C-alpha cells in the first residue's frame with residue numbers, strides 16, 4: 001500500500017526506515033483503533049485459531065501450514081514465496097479445499113485502496129498454493145446502535161468483493177515485479193513531490209521531500225491540486241511566480257495578489273456586513289469531541305461524535321471584559337447530559353454565538369438534540385444565534401499570505417493578530433480528543449495507564465487549548481474590526 005502511494009516512500013520503508021519519523025500520538029491512536037476493530041472481528045468466528053501473537057515471519061508461515069489441515073477459521077494466517085509475503089485478517093474454510101479471505105477495516109465504506117490490499121493478499125496465497133474462493137470486506141455498520149455488549153454480527157457489514165478484487169488482481173504480478181526492482185536499488189527512486197504526498201494519507205516523509213519548497217508554494221493554492229501539479233511540473237514553485245493570465249480562479253488570484261504585493265486583502269463591504277450581524281451580548285463558543293470505532297456508551301453509534309469539553313467566552317461588547325466558562329468531562333461515563341446542562345446556563349438566552357466552522361458545532365448540537373429530546377427546543381433556539389467566524393476567511397473577505405492558503409483558525413490567528421497556537425502541548429482538536437481518551441483510560445498505549453500527574457497535566461493542557469480557541473476568536477474578531485480602520489479600500 002505504501003508502494004502504491006509512492007515508490008520512494010516504499011523504498012524508505014524497506015531500506016532506510018530510520019529516516020521515517022515515528023508516528024505521532026494521534027496517528028498511533030488511529031492504528032490502535034484499527035487493531036481493536038480487527039480483534040473484535042475475531043468474535044464473528046468463535047473457535048478460530050489465532051496466530052496474531054506470532055511476530056516472526058518464519059514462525060507465522062510454519063504455523064499457518066500446520067493448522068490449515070484443521071479446516072477451522074484462522075486469524076492472521078500467512079503465506080509467502082521466496083519474494084512476497086502476506087498476512088490476512090481472517091481465512092475461513094470454504095468448499096472443497098478452498099478458503100474465503102476476509103479483510104477487516106475500521107471504516108464504514110469501501111475504498112479503492114482496499115481492493116489492491118486484498119488483491120495482493122489473494123495473489124500471494126494463490127502463489128503459495130492456497131486455494132482462495134471468495135474475498136470479503138468486513139467493515140463497520142455506521143447505523144449500528146450499542147445496546148449492551150457490542151454484537152459483532154450487527155456491528156460488521158460483510159461485503160463480497162470477489163469480482164472487484166479479481167479485476168485488480170490482473171495488474172498485481174507486473175506491479176509486484178516493478179516494486180521489487182525498485183526496492184533492490186541502492187538509492188531511492190527520484191520521484192517528484194505531488195498529489196500523492198497527501199493521498200490517500202499524508203506521507204510521513206513530507207518534511208524531508210518538501211523541504212526545498214518556498215513559503216506560499218503553488219500547492220497552497222485554494223481548491224483542487226491539479227493546477228498546482230501542472231504549475232510545479234513547469235518549474236513554477238511559488239504562487240508569486242505564476243504568470244498573469246494563467247487561469248486562476250477568484251480566490252487563487254487573491255492569493256497571488258497578496259503574495260506579490262505582500263499586503264493582505266480586505267473586502268471592507270463584506271467584513272462590515274458580517275460585523276453588523278453581531279448582537280450583544282456576544283458569546284464565543286467551541287466544542288471538543290471524540291469518536292471511537294467501537295462505541296463506548298449505550299445508545300451511541302460507531303464513530304459518533306461525543307462532546308466532552310467546551311469553552312465559552314461571554315462579552316457585553318467586543319472590547320469589554322470577558323467572562324469565561326468551561327466544561328471538561330470527568331471521564332467517568334457518558335458526559336453529554338452534564339455538558340448540556342452546563343452549556344444551557346453558559347450560552348444565555350440572547351445575543352450572538354460566534355463559532356469557527358459552524359457545520360461542526362451545529363452538527364454536534366443537532367446530534368445532542370436527537371439523543372436528548374428534552375433539549376431539542378433549547379437547541380432550536382440556539383442554532384439561529386450562531387454566526388460563523390470562518391466565513392470572512394473561507395470566502396477570502398480577508399486574506400493574508402501568512403495563512404498559506406488555509407482559513408483554519410490556527411492559520412488565521414497569527415495572520416491577523418499577534419497570537420498563535422505555537423508552543424502549546426495540545427494544539428489541535430484530534431490531539432485533544434486522543435489525550436482525553438488516554439487520560440480517562442479509553443485509549444491505552446501497551447499496558448500502561450497515565451499516572452495521576454500525567455492526567456492532571458493533560459486536563460490542564462486541554463483547558464488551555466479549548467480556552468485558546470474561544471479567546472483566539474475574540475482576538476480575530478477584534479482584528480477584523482481593526483483592519484477595517486487601516487484598510488484603504
Ligand code: SF4
Nearest residue numbers: 006009197203206209
Ligand atoms: S513525500 Fe511525497 S514524494 Fe516524498 S516519499 Fe512521500 S509521497 Fe513520495
